[in-house]
Amino acid sequence: MIFDVNAYLGHFAFRQLRHNTPEGLLRLMDSKGIERAAVSSASAITYRNCQSGNEELFAAVKPHRDRLIPLAVINPFYAGWRDDLEICHQQFGMQGLRLYPKWHNYALADPCAEELISAAVERNLPVSIPFRVEDYRQRSWLVDVPDIRPAEVVDLVKKHPKGRFLLLNAAGLSGTPLGRPGELPANYVIEISRASAVLGNEIGQLLAALGPDRLVFGSGMPFTYPDPALLKLEVLDAPEQVKEQVRRGNAAGLFGDPT
Amino acid sequence: MEPAKKLSRRSLLKTSAVAAGAILAGGPAAAGPKPSGGAAIVIDCHAHLHHHGNAKYAEKDRQLIEAADKLGIHRLCCSILTPARPATADGFRACNRWLAEAAARFSDRVWGYCYVNPECGREAVDEIRRCVDERGFIGVKLYNERVCTDPVVAPVVETAIELGVPILHHAGHAHYPLPGQPNISDGGHLAELGRRYPEARLICAHVGGGGDWEWTIKALRHASNVYLDTSGSVTDEGMIEMAAEILGVDRLLFGCDMSMTAGVGKIRAARLDAESKRNILGGNMNRLLATRNKS
Numbered sequence: 001m002i003f004d005v006n007a008y009l010g011h012f013a014f015r016q017l018r019h020n021t022p023e024g025l026l027r028l029m030d031s032k033g034i035e036r037a038a039v040s041s042a043s044a045i046t047y048r049n050c051q052s053g054n055e056e057l058f059a060a061v062k063p064h065r066d067r068l069i070p071l072a073v074i075n076p077f078y079a080g081w082r083d084d085l086e087i088c089h090q091q092f093g094m095q096g097l098r099l100y101p102k103w104h105n106y107a108l109a110d111p112c113a114e115e116l117i118s119a120a121v122e123r124n125l126p127v128s129i130p131f132r133v134e135d136y137r138q139r140s141w142l143v144d145v146p147d148i149r150p151a152e153v154v155d156l157v158k159k160h161p162k163g164r165f166l167l168l169n170a171a172g173l174s175g176t177p178l179g180r181p182g183e184l185p186a187n188y189v190i191e192i193s194r195a196s197a198v199l200g201n202e203i204g205q206l207l208a209a210l211g212p213d214r215l216v217f218g219s220g221m222p223f224t225y226p227d228p229a230l231l232k233l234e235v236l237d238a239p240e241q242v243k244e245q246v247r248r249g250n251a252a253g254l255f256g257d258p259t
Numbered sequence: 260m261e262p263a264k265k266l267s268r269r270s271l272l273k274t275s276a277v278a279a280g281a282i283l284a285g286g287p288a289a290a291g292p293k294p295s296g297g298a299a300i301v302i303d304c305h306a307h308l309h310h311h312g313n314a315k316y317a318e319k320d321r322q323l324i325e326a327a328d329k330l331g332i333h334r335l336c337c338s339i340l341t342p343a344r345p346a347t348a349d350g351f352r353a354c355n356r357w358l359a360e361a362a363a364r365f366s367d368r369v370w371g372y373c374y375v376n377p378e379c380g381r382e383a384v385d386e387i388r389r390c391v392d393e394r395g396f397i398g399v400k401l402y403n404e405r406v407c408t409d410p411v412v413a414p415v416v417e418t419a420i421e422l423g424v425p426i427l428h429h430a431g432h433a434h435y436p437l438p439g440q441p442n443i444s445d446g447g448h449l450a451e452l453g454r455r456y457p458e459a460r461l462i463c464a465h466v467g468g469g470g471d472w473e474w475t476i477k478a479l480r481h482a483s484n485v486y487l488d489t490s491g492s493v494t495d496e497g498m499i500e501m502a503a504e505i506l507g508v509d510r511l512l513f514g515c516d517m518s519m520t521a522g523v524g525k526i527r528a529a530r531l532d533a534e535s536k537r538n539i540l541g542g543n544m545n546r547l548l549a550t551r552n553k554s
Binding site: 015016017018019134135137138139140141144194196197198199220221222223224225226227228229230231232235 | 319322323325326329330431433434435437468469470471472473492493494495496497517519520521523524525527528529
């Protein structure tokens with residue numbers, strides 16, 4: 001079984017996505033042997049009121065909650081976010097958050113973000129942070145959204161030792177405090193889709209530095225093909241037990257495992 | 260130094276006369292110099308070995324071969340670039356000499372592109388002739404010293420045509436200036452160059468590492484002598500299918516440009532039939548290289 005912590009439904013403003021309905025995504029997952037996926041609304045990245053994306057997501061995954069785990073996109077810089085969080089958690093039963101500080105015009109160190117993270121900790125919701133949505137070289141002429149810098153996340157995980165963070169679409173973390181042992185609280189996991197498994201073998205370096213319980217599988221689908229991330233696990237030079245933790249076990253620990 | 264073995268049309272076609280590869284079946288496969296078990300040849304059309312100014316170049320080159328082994332890649336079409344550009348003639352000559360040595364060391368795994376800076380004029384042309392005629396290099400690599408439609412590039416293009424070898428051209432199209440690359444070419448420039456030189460065989464580099472890939476694919480639609488290299492770290496879903504639909508499968512060349520699992524994974528994932536994938540993975544490149552003129 002494979003658990004993908006980095007998946008999406010809905011539309012993205014700057015590129016057509018395929019396999020972006022529940023049925024389409026599930027067909028894609030079936031074809032790749034992916035049993036469960038944590039999904040959020042791609043539309044919510046560019047909706048001004050991202051709660052509309054959460055509502056769409058809630059309706060879309062309703063018949064598929066055994067396989068699609070909905071995560072709420074919350075913008076703490078927008079009116080009513082506390083209500084949105086309450087609705088997403090209590091009414092919609094969403095099991096975590098995804099944050100887009102660069103797209104939503106706030107900094108992770110801003111008081112509003114601090115309050116949101118504290119609220120997530122209180123509700124025991126894992127918080128995933130995609131370092132980017134797409135490669136910066138292909139960004140639209142309409143927007144100029146930078147990637148999240150590792151230093152911003154270093155400060156975040158330090159300030160919230162009781163938080164549970166998933167770092168998505170990140171690369172090059174092995175050269176930062178996030179990839180070194182003992183420098184930071186062990187309150188975050190790193191998703192592997194942009195880390196290498198050969199040549200520099202960043203995944204191997206992270207496993208050695210942080211341990212096998214700190215990496216999780218994610219693909220970025222349907223923004224990206226799932227196969228590159230799957231291939232990383234296949235060629236990774238690691239014991240099968242470790243691969244199984246990355247493939248499923250660590251994510252199940254974060255989101256719960258129906259099996 | 261022993262010059263790298265020259266390729267012949269016969270040897271190229273011999274290695275291509277085989278069937279489906281492990282990449283198509285999914286999962287990693289051990290590769291060596293030759294496909295086995297009826298597998299198709301897999302040729303990475305865009306790879307790099309390392310400049311000898313890098314103290315770890317030998318180890319890094321070896322890691323590339325190991326990665327190719329793990330991923331089922333039989334041949335790596337490599338260049339070595341100077342770390343600082345624009346390259347001097349002495350600089351690119353050293354790179355090409357090291358590449359010839361590596362091609363001999365990694366016998367049957369590494370094929371060479373001759374890297375030159377077209378600003379160097381006669382020295383660039385002479386270097387291309389030396390590398391292709393004497394060292395058995397398979398093509399020319401141009402980077403971003405000049406936009407490919409600049410007249411200063413013309414002698415390089417004409418030499419490649421005369422020798423019957425392709426030019427792999429660094430390319431990208433972003434909607435913001437790419438830092439440090441004021442003279443980068445894009446798919447539109449390469450289409451124009453292809454129009455000016457219908458006999459040329461051009462490869463537009465790394466659709467997955469050159470900015471807005473939808474723009475690039477559309478810009479190349481009518482440029483029938485421009486191939487598209489699928490390499491780059493970007494693995495956006497639908498990229499390969501769109502390229503196949505608009506350009507045709509026969510104009511796509513599998514590559515990684517050192518993003519190894521990205522390169523292999525996107526071909527494995529693409530919703531194309533097995534024959535199309537075989538052509539992208541190696542068949543098309545084999546046919547392209549078989550057009551080489553013999554001196």
